[in-house]
Amino acid sequence: MRIGVDVGGTNTDAVIMEGSRVLASAKRPTTEDVAGGMVAAIRAVLDDSQVPVSDIHSVMVGTTQFINAFVERKHLSEVAIIRIALPLSEGIPPLVDWPDDLRAAIGEHIYMVGGGCYYTGAEYMPLDEEALVKAARDIRDKGLEAVAITSIFAPIRQDYEERAAAIIREYAPDVAITQSNQVGSLNLVERENAAVINASLMRLSRQVIDSYRKSLAALDINGRLYVTQNDGTLMSAEAAEQNPVMTCSAGPTNSMRGAGFLSGLKEAVVIDIGGTTTDVGFLHHGFPRETTDANDIGGVRTNFSMPDVLSIGLGGGSIVAGDAEVTVGPASVGYRILQEARIFGGSTLTATDIAVASGQADIGDASAVSTLPSELVENALSDMHSKIETALDRMKTSARAVPAVLVGGGHVLVSRSLKGVSELHRPEHASVANAIGAAIGQVGARIKRIVEYGDSGRDEVIRQVSEEVKRDVVEAGGIPETVKVVEIEEMQMTYLQANAVSLKIRAIGDLATGD
Structure with missing residues (x-):
């Protein structure tokens, strides 16, 4: 028995699975402290399935908390940035293209150190250990908690970074260290950026993972805790504490993996409609197609593995505006949909209200939207489908029609065929495909x-x-x-x-x- 959990911006989804069989699923509003929504969702699937907690072997969690914190510039640690490359790369120092507010948040504690190798692994200069000792003492004296170490061609030779980390620990044993070879690939600046982002999030990651552990303890679950990575695979909770940046695209990735599992398709486009956004991506060999471009995370270029996903501001909580010219989104009521949508007693017209008014969804109080003008409903539906079709067209690599899988709690927004789609799949348990993706x-x-x-x-x-x-x-x-x-x-x-x-x-x- 295992439990999959996906913590989204609007809802926290959970499923309990035995082998390939879904025993129970639940969707609960995400709470501000995250742990509350997680406990509520897991408790719901346990109650529904009547599975004893002693039978739960593992819990897999997908989260975007860490990357959200970086994008919002919240809960970041100041970082000591060590680059091992001199006499090369001096003309482009660390943080050169970072937004000013991020540079201020993590500080500009930069240490340029001599040493490095060519792409063949042949050394062009030995590591300057004296400079590293001086940097280590300064890091200790400043009381910095996080260090990012980057060396030229580190994916080919890791020993420069490993020796540097050992020297830093001699003088500042309590600092959290990120080595760039563990989080990025080739290209020095982008890999260094990924390492700095990771280092800035390590204190937060320990706090968040600890809250997950406490949530499971509150439910008397002793199963192992895993966290999903950007590529759809798992890492241990301990590894997630050390590498929070590797979880930044876990949400879309989980949904795509879950869509492939539920539909049985290995090659397809996945349309994941949540409460706030719609994510469009492609499955290749059953896994998300990876982007070949440098990734922009909160205004910073990185090059670690991420799925090729296009996000648009359309979801179940998207606000419907206009009369003659109706638009849906990108503004959204988000996790407050249960209070603000008309079908739930609120006063805001949302995309979900339109789905209920058109008869394609049976949620809440349909009488609250029964008097909506038919022209408004039709124009809103047309706008939603047009936005999704445009996103599909942008993501496709050819004009050929492709199979598509609809998942996410907002999948009810799609009620008609889509241009460019050969066959549209809406599998059972589509609304919790993200949690299923985590569980598998x-x-x-x-x-x-x-x-x-x-x-x-x-x-x-x-x-x-x-x-x-x-x-x-x-x-x-x-x-x-x-x-x-x-x-x-x-x-x-x-x-x-x-x-x-x-x-x-x-x-x-x-x-x-x-x-």
């Missing part, structure tokens, strides 16, 4: 590095890296016999003199359930 999470790992096939040959290099990434999955808790490579991506590095290739290999496996 697997363990995954990836390796991305620059290689030269050389005398070993392409097949042998790929085999060696594949075995390495499989071992990483097993170490993360995967069952060895279930681990398989699901993606191999090669890109010729034509701008380098040598015959270099950027190689990315990804593997997944089922989560081990033994004690």
